[in-house]
Amino acid sequence: MPDLMRIGELAAAAGVSNRTVDFYTNLGLIHPAGRTSGGFRLYDPATVELIGTIRQLEASGLGLEDVARQFAGASATDLSDIIARLGHDVEALRALAETAGSAANGVAATLAIRAHHLITLASELLTVMPHG
Incomplete structure (x- = not known):
């Protein structure tokens, strides 16, 4: 060892x-x-x-x-279901962003950056956690 x-x-x-x-x-x-x-x-x-x-x-x-x-x-959280919901939510956010004002877009962008950080962290976790 x-x-x-x-x-x-x-x-x-x-x-x-x-x-x-x-x-x-x-x-x-x-x-x-x-x-x-x-x-x-x-x-x-x-x-x-x-x-x-x-x-x-x-x-x-x-x-x-x-x-x-x-x-x-x-x-018993099913990651694939959550990822599918995230995909739908991102599409809904994209559609809303097209009609929202700049102030709302700014706040939404800040929140989206936070969400992106968390998703990146989840990806890193999947690579460092032992498999099995």
Whole structure:
């Protein structure tokens, strides 16, 4: 297991404290990949990227407990249905934008930028989360 990282190495690489790594582990957001012979947790280096994504989710207003529940599969949300609804909503927004005034378009653009950020974050999450 030479490529696995101890908690301090993971924390330093992810730019967080050891305490944050412990907190995320206890919430079930991240999982050790193994342990040393002395019982110390070891993490896969890909966990660095996952911690960055978790921090972005939190900064986007999602509660860590909610994120942990979703990571644990506590929701039966069908992503393909949500994506289809988003497509319809984007088309409706496009049609409304053609007739709305500039002030409304400005506010709508600000909200659309926020939505775009969240969709980008969802895409990143799908690439860094373990598959299976």
